[in-house]
Amino acid sequence: MTTLTVLPSGKSYDVAAGTSLLKALQSVGEAIHSKCGGEAKCDACHIFVPVGRKSLSKTQRQENEKLDGIVGVSSNSRLACQAILGEEAVTVELLK
Numbered sequence: 001m002t003t004l005t006v007l008p009s010g011k012s013y014d015v016a017a018g019t020s021l022l023k024a025l026q027s028v029g030e031a032i033h034s035k036c037g038g039e040a041k042c043d044a045c046h047i048f049v050p051v052g053r054k055s056l057s058k059t060q061r062q063e064n065e066k067l068d069g070i071v072g073v074s075s076n077s078r079l080a081c082q083a084i085l086g087e088e089a090v091t092v093e094l095l096k
């Protein structure tokens, strides 16, 4: 288990390591969107990760290519469907 904190609400949840941020956020009822079913094709799950980026799985080529085309992308950007939770606490900021 690890701790997932969600901004702007500031709520924290215990979630399972080894699951994607998208699935973890959906499992706790946070409003995260997915139009492609987690295939890194829609960019609806774009979020910022201000804390704990190193705890997440590394960004792969398909995610990088999708992020490159998103307006408002930052160095903290991830696609929630592609980022797998590790053991350390993570804070995410929902954008939509």
Ligand code: FES
Pocket (backbone or CB within 6 Å): 022, 033, 034, 035, 036, 037, 038, 039, 040, 041, 042, 043, 044, 045, 046, 079, 080, 081, 082
């Ligand atoms: S759910 Fe479509 S890119 Fe993540």
